[in-house]
Amino acid sequence: MEYPKIFEACPVCKNKVRIVESERNAQVEAGVMNPKATIPALFTQSFMFDPNDKSIILARRQVPMLLASYDICSECGTLYCTRVEKKMIMMEPGVKAKGQG
Ligand SMILES: [Zn+2]
Numbered sequence: 870m871e872y873p874k875i876f877e878a879c880p881v882c883k884n885k886v887r888i889v890e891s892e893r894n895a896q897v898e899a900g901v902m903n904p905k906a907t908i909p910a911l912f913t914q915s916f917m918f919d920p921n922d923k924s925i926i927l928a929r930r931q932v933p934m935l936l937a938s939y940d941i942c943s944e945c946g947t948l949y950c951t952r953v954e955k956k957m958i959m960m961e962p963g964v965k966a967k968g969q970g
Pocket residue numbers: 879880881882883884942943944945946947
């Protein structure tokens with residue numbers, strides 16, 4: 870599968886206007902928010918490893934992580950996925966997962 874996967878429109882009604890993105894754009898236009906900032910309604914991280922397998926952490930191996938962003942359709946209120954990215958992250962002992970681009 871190729872990343873990032875981008876979903877442009879609501880899967881239910883095909884509307885392309887999203888509530889959180891619209892409010893975020895208004896804040897950027899008002900000059901109170903960095904144009905590079907992205908704000909999802911919901912954000913999920915899926916780490917691709919067995920949490921019971923301590924050898925991954927001890928060996929400091931990189932594992933894939935999927936980052937999914939969601940927003941809300943302004944027409945029908947559906948919460949839907951807008952973007953999925955895949956990153957490789959280093960699992961380190963004693964500290965949280967660290968981003969590796
Ligand atoms: Zn919709």
